[in-house]
Amino acid sequence: MNSIPTAGTDDSDVTITVCPDGPLLVRGAARILDPDGNPIGHDRATVALCRCGRTSIAPFCDSSHKRKRRRP
Numbered sequence: 001m002n003s004i005p006t007a008g009t010d011d012s013d014v015t016i017t018v019c020p021d022g023p024l025l026v027r028g029a030a031r032i033l034d035p036d037g038n039p040i041g042h043d044r045a046t047v048a049l050c051r052c053g054r055t056s057i058a059p060f061c062d063s064s065h066k067r068k069r070r071r072p
């Protein structure tokens with residue numbers, strides 16, 4: 001029977017918080033990989049991953065999601 005894994009309690013835990021209309025906040029020792037599987041370095045305990053597609057520092061959020069879209 002398949003089950004949804006539950007989080008452990010040690011320091012290696014990673015949590016991902018979905019911000020409404022914003023990034024995914026990744027806390028913990030997560031490895032972030034590019035589409036080819038190469039690690040993307042970062043030196044923060046918490047990183048914000050863009051999910052709106054407007055960032056200029058992909059895959060990280062640069063707060064561009066806060067800007068209102070212009071009408072075409």
Ligand code: FES
Pocket residue numbers: 021022023024049050051052053054055060061062063064065066
């Ligand atoms: S979620 Fe922040 S720039 Fe995309």
